[in-house]
Amino acid sequence: MSILVDENTKVIVQGITGRDGSFHAKAMLDYGTKVVGGVTPYKGGSDVYGIPVFDTVEEAVNKTSANATVIFVPAKFAEDAIYEAVNAGIKLIVTITEGIPVHSMIKAVEYVNMKGARLIGPNCPGIISVGKAKLGIMPGNIFKKGRVGVVSRSGTLTYEIVKHISDSGLGETTAVGIGGDPVIGMKFIDILKEFKNDPETEAVVLVGEIGGSDEEDAADFIEKEFNKPVVSFIAGRASPKGKRMGHAGAIVTPNTRTAEEKVAYLESKGIRVGKTPVEVAEILKEILGNGKK
Amino acid sequence: MNLQEYQSREFFKKLGIPVVTGEVASTPEEALSVAKRIGLPVVLKVQVLVGGRGKAGGVKVAKTEDDVVKIANELLSMEIKGLKVKKLLVAKAVNILKEFYVGFTVDRSSKRNVLIVSDAGGVDIEEVAKNSPQKIFKIYVDPIMGLFSYEAKKASIHLTKDVNIAPKIADTIEKLYKVYISLDANLAEINPLAVVEGNEVLALDAKVSVDDNAMFRHPELEGLYEPSEEEKLELEAKSKGFTYIKLNGNIGCLVNGAGLAMATMDLIKLFGGEPANFLDIGGSSSPEKVASAIEMITRDKNVKAILINIFGGITRCNDVANGLLKALEMTKVNVPIVVRLTGTNEDKAREILKDTPLIYTDSMVDGVKKVVELVK
Numbered sequence: 001m002s003i004l005v006d007e008n009t010k011v012i013v014q015g016i017t018g019r020d021g022s023f024h025a026k027a028m029l030d031y032g033t034k035v036v037g038g039v040t041p042y043k044g045g046s047d048v049y050g051i052p053v054f055d056t057v058e059e060a061v062n063k064t065s066a067n068a069t070v071i072f073v074p075a076k077f078a079e080d081a082i083y084e085a086v087n088a089g090i091k092l093i094v095t096i097t098e099g100i101p102v103h104s105m106i107k108a109v110e111y112v113n114m115k116g117a118r119l120i121g122p123n124c125p126g127i128i129s130v131g132k133a134k135l136g137i138m139p140g141n142i143f144k145k146g147r148v149g150v151v152s153r154s155g156t157l158t159y160e161i162v163k164h165i166s167d168s169g170l171g172e173t174t175a176v177g178i179g180g181d182p183v184i185g186m187k188f189i190d191i192l193k194e195f196k197n198d199p200e201t202e203a204v205v206l207v208g209e210i211g212g213s214d215e216e217d218a219a220d221f222i223e224k225e226f227n228k229p230v231v232s233f234i235a236g237r238a239s240p241k242g243k244r245m246g247h248a249g250a251i252v253t254p255n256t257r258t259a260e261e262k263v264a265y266l267e268s269k270g271i272r273v274g275k276t277p278v279e280v281a282e283i284l285k286e287i288l289g290n291g292k293k
Numbered sequence: 294m295n296l297q298e299y300q301s302r303e304f305f306k307k308l309g310i311p312v313v314t315g316e317v318a319s320t321p322e323e324a325l326s327v328a329k330r331i332g333l334p335v336v337l338k339v340q341v342l343v344g345g346r347g348k349a350g351g352v353k354v355a356k357t358e359d360d361v362v363k364i365a366n367e368l369l370s371m372e373i374k375g376l377k378v379k380k381l382l383v384a385k386a387v388n389i390l391k392e393f394y395v396g397f398t399v400d401r402s403s404k405r406n407v408l409i410v411s412d413a414g415g416v417d418i419e420e421v422a423k424n425s426p427q428k429i430f431k432i433y434v435d436p437i438m439g440l441f442s443y444e445a446k447k448a449s450i451h452l453t454k455d456v457n458i459a460p461k462i463a464d465t466i467e468k469l470y471k472v473y474i475s476l477d478a479n480l481a482e483i484n485p486l487a488v489v490e491g492n493e494v495l496a497l498d499a500k501v502s503v504d505d506n507a508m509f510r511h512p513e514l515e516g517l518y519e520p521s522e523e524e525k526l527e528l529e530a531k532s533k534g535f536t537y538i539k540l541n542g543n544i545g546c547l548v549n550g551a552g553l554a555m556a557t558m559d560l561i562k563l564f565g566g567e568p569a570n571f572l573d574i575g576g577s578s579s580p581e582k583v584a585s586a587i588e589m590i591t592r593d594k595n596v597k598a599i600l601i602n603i604f605g606g607i608t609r610c611n612d613v614a615n616g617l618l619k620a621l622e623m624t625k626v627n628v629p630i631v632v633r634l635t636g637t638n639e640d641k642a643r644e645i646l647k648d649t650p651l652i653y654t655d656s657m658v659d660g661v662k663k664v665v666e667l668v669k
Contacts, residue, residue: 075506075509076509076510099506100506101477101504101506101507101510102399102477102479102504102506102507103406103474103477103504103507104507105404106399106404106405106406106436107436107437109404109436110404110405110436110437111436111437114437138606139605139606139636141637142606142636152552153552154550154551154552154553155550155551155552155553156548156549156550156552156553156604156606157550157552157553157555157556158552159553159604159606160553160556160604160635160657163604163635180551180552182399182401183399183401183404184404207552209552209555210555212401212402213401213402214401214402217402233556235552235555235556235559236555236559237559237562237563238540238555238558238559238561238562238568239555239558239571240540243538243571245538245551245554245555245571246536246550246551246552246554246555246571246573247551247552248505248506249401250551250552250555253419254419254423255419255422255423259559275563276560276563276657276658277556277657278657278658
C-alpha cells in the first residue's frame with residue numbers, strides 16, 4: 001500500500017504548457033504516473049508529449065475523470081488555480097509553485113478544507129508513492145520500493161536522506177514534501193495520520209527545519225497517538241536567529257525554538273534525531289533491522 | 294520587507310488611524326524646523342529597522358530648540374546594531390496616561406491571521422508573551438470573512454472598561470486590520486497605542502512588515518525599501534537568481550536547495566568548521582549563475598575554501614561538472630574548491646573533474662570533512 005496517491009490516481013497538470021509544467025509532466029509520465037491531462041487557459045485542444053491540454057480544470061475533469069492535480073502555474077495565478085481545482089471537484093491538490101503570498105494561502109487553505117479537498121504544498125517537491133505514482137518534481141530514480149515513509153519540509157535535503165534510505169536497502173513507501181512556506185495545506189500530523197493506517201509503512205522519517213512549531217506539534221502527536229518508530233533530521237543548527245534561510249518559513253523568531261531546542265524537544269518525546277542525513281538511515285537500520293518482515 | 298516607522302505611519306494615516314503629529318528629518322536643521330512647526334517638546338526617534346531602539350539610546354526627548362539640534366546631531370551620527378542612522382522621526386511629545394499593544398500577524402499553527410492585544414503596551418511584546426502570557430489576548434481571524442466588528446469591540450473591552458476609550462480602540466483595531474490586509478503584511482502593530490490627555494487614542498509607533506512574496510501586487514511600495522549593506526548583497530543575489538546570506542565563518546558554501554544548504558552548514562559546524570555563508574543556487578543553474586555565485590562568495594575575504602554541494606537529481610552530474618568548469622573559467626578563484634555531486638552519471642562527472650584543481654567527492658559527509666580539513 002501507500003498513502004494519498006497510487007497507480008490508480010488520475011492526474012492533471014495545471015500550467016502544463018509552461019517550462020516546468022511540461023518538463024515535469026513528461027517526467028511524471030515516464031515514472032508511470034497516470035497523467036491524463038493538462039490545463040492552460042486558451043491552449044485547450046493542443047497537447048504536451050501526447051497529454052491532452054484543456055482550457056479549464058472542469059473540462060479536464062469531465063473528459064478524463066481526473067482526481068488529483070499538480071499545480072505549476074506562476075505565483076501570481078496559483079491561488080486562483082487552487083480554487084479552480086477545488087471547484088472542479090478535485091480532492092488532492094499538489095502545489096509546487098514557490099512564492100505565493102501568505103495572505104493568499106491563508107484563504108486558499110481554508111477554502112480547500114471547507115470543500116473537503118486536501119492540499120500538499122505550496123513551495124514543495126510534491127508526493128511520490130514509490131513504483132506507483134509521482135506527483136511532483138523529485139527525481140524518481142533515487143527512490144526504492146520499501147518500508148519507510150518520508151515526510152519533509154524540504155526538497156533536495158529530502159532527496160539526500162532518501163538516497164541513504166534507498167542505499168541502506170530499506171527503501172520507501174511514500175515520500176511527501178509538505179513545503180517550506182509558513183502557511184501550508186497538509187502538515188506533518190496530517191501525513192502521519194495517513195502513515196499510521198498504511199500497513200506497508202513500518203517507520204517514518206520526519207525531516208524538519210527551523211521556523212514555526214510543526215515539528216513539536218508532530219512530536220506531541222507521535223508520543224500520544226502514533227504507532228510506528230519515527231526518526232528525524234532537523235536542519236538549521238548553524239543558522240543565525242532572525243534570518244530567513246531561503247524557505248519563507250525557515251526563520252528563528254523570538255517565539256520559536258532554535259534547531260537545537262527542536263531536537264531536544266523531539267528527543268524528549270522519544271524520537272531519535274540523526275545529526276547527518278546518513279545517520280538517519282543508520283538509525284532506521286538499527287530499529288528495523290535488515291530482514292524483510 | 295520591513296517598512297520604516299515614518300513610512301508605516303503614512304499608511305496608518307491614509308486609513309484614518311490617529312497618529313501622533315510628526316515628520317521625518319535627515320539633518321539637525323530639518324529636525325529643528327519640524328520641531329518649530331509642531332511645537333516643543335518633541336521626541337526624536339532614530340529610523341532604523343531594529344527592535345529595541347529605545348534601549349539602544351535611539352529615542353530622546355528634546356525640550357528646547359538647542360536640545361533638538363544637539364540631540365539630532367548625536368542621533369544622526371549613531372550606529373545601532375550595525376545600522377547607520379540616516380533619518381529621524383520628530384514627533385510631538387505627549388503625556389501618556391495608558392499604553393496598549395495592538396497588532397496583527399500570521400499564526401502558522403492555526404493557518405490564520407491573528408489579532409493580538411495586550412494592556413502591557415510600550416514594551417517588547419515577545420517578552421510579554423514569554424513572561425506573562427496571561428496579559429496577551431488573541432482573536433483568530435476567519436480567513437474568508439475577515440475580522441468582524443464585534444471581535445474588534447470584544448478585544449477593546451478586554452483592554453479597558455472605560456466607555457470613553459474602548460470604542461476608539463475598537464475603531465483603531467478595525468483600521469489596523471485594513472492596513473494589514475491591504476499591504477499583504479506579515480505584521481502590522483501599534484506599540485504603544487496610547488491614551489493621552491482628553492481621552493484621545495494615539496498611535497505612538499507604527500510597525501509594518503510586508504510579505505516579500507506579495508510585492509508583485511504592491512506597486513505603491515516600490516522604492517520604499519531601505520536595505521542595509523548586508524541586505525543589498527542579498528538583493529543583488531536575488532536579482533541573479535540565487536539566495537545568499539553572509540555569515541561569519543571561512544568556508545564558502547554553494548548548494549542547490551534551501552534545506553540542503555542549511556544541512557550543509559550544519560555539517561560543516563558539526564565537523565569543526567564555520568560556514569561563511571548560506572547560498573541556495575536554486576533549481577536550474579546555468580554556468581553564468583554559478584559563476585556569479587562563486588564571485589559573490591569570494592568577495593568575502595574570510596573565505597579560505599569553498600564547498601559546492603549539488604544533489605543532481607534530474608539534472609545529470611556530467612552536465613553539472615561541465616557547467617562548473619565553465620563557471621570557473623569565467624571567474625578567478627584563489628581558494629580550493631571541493632565539489633560534491635550526486636545523481637545520475639556520477640562516474641562521468643568524476644572523469645571530467647579528474648585533472649582539474651577541483652576536489653571531487655560523491656558523499657556529503659566526505660565533502661564536508663575535506664573542506665574543513667583544508668581550512669585548518
